[in-house]
Amino acid sequence: MKISALLVAFILLLQTVSVAQSKTFILIHGAWHGAWCWKKVVPLLESNGNRVLAIDLPGHGEDKTPVATVTLDNYVQKVVDVAKTQTGPVILVGHSMAGVVIAQAAEVLGHEKVAKLVFLDAFMPKDGESVFALAGKAEALNKAAGNVASGPSLTESLILSADQKTSMIKPDNATQLFYHDCTTADVAFAKAHLGWQSMACLGTPVHVTDARYGVIPKVYILCTQAKDLDKSRLTDNVPVQKKYTLASSHSPFFSMPEKLVAILQEL
Structure with a gap:
């Protein structure tokens, strides 16, 4: 009887520890992408007991907003x-363009x-900065440091709509820009799902404060082999709690999901 009671107590303790260690992640994709880009990451995070929500931003993936x-x-x-549908605190993970999105969302939601x-290899803004402003800052800093990227630039790879309100990535350039270390199958999958991107979202500055956005702990994961834009000089744009590096393309969710998840699980 005593042994059974101890066993039950031990199981309850393990369950309590598991719940305490579990986290709620909201994964937000970058420009031209959708929730589909996290297809390898979601099950890995869930297998560690976390709650994971990979969402389509309006106009992306399964969301049919014009x-x-x-x-x-x-x-x-x-x-x-x-975020408000979730019980307790959440961790917002923003890839690329979505760095600006999670910054502004954090300002609204607050540290509570x-x-x-x-x-994640993302644009991490100060107040008043947009994706376009941060990209320009990175390019200027890289040029001043003598770091000139080879191959077509992201700007040169855009296909603009007639009204210039939306853009698409040239298929022939997508592999080198985003997926050069990914499998042939993953590249084909990604190219089949890439969509149009609202340009207004990239040019709109955030409005954030030290009292709300500023006090939330921030982590930066730099993809050191990314060819879309070297963001190494943006990792200090805002104070961060910790920096990590992945020797990957701009798409570690495809090329090294296990390593990416190991970092996220450490948070």
Whole structure:
């Protein structure tokens, strides 16, 4: 009887520890992508007992909002709405363009709801900065340091709509820009799912404060082999709690999901 009681107590203790260690991750994709890009990451994080939500921003993936009408506020509201459906604090993980999205969402939600912000090779803004502004800053800093990228630039790889409100990536350039270390199958999958991107979302600056966005712990994961844009000089744009590096392309969720998840699980 005593042994059974001890066994039950031990099981309850393990369950309590497991719940305490589990986290709620909200994964937000970058420009031209969708929730589909996290297909390898979600089951790995869930297998560690976490709750994981990979969402489509408006106009992406399964969300059929007309792309030309989408604004940064629409993106932010989607993240805020999803976060509010969750019990307890959440960790927002933003890839690339979504760094700006999670920054503005964190300003709205506050530190009571957002436990941590994770910038995955992402644009990490100060108040008043947009994706375009941060890209320009990175390019200027890289040029000043003598770091000139080879191959077609992201700007040269854009296909603009007639009204210039949306853009698509040239298929022939997508592999080198985003997926050069990914398998042939993953590249084919990604190219088949890439969509149009609202340009307004990239040009709209965030409005964030030290009192809300500023106090939320931030982590930066730099993809050191990314060819879309070297963001190494943006990792200090805002104070961060910790920096990690992955020797991957801009798409570690495809090329090294286990290593990416190991970092996320450590948070």
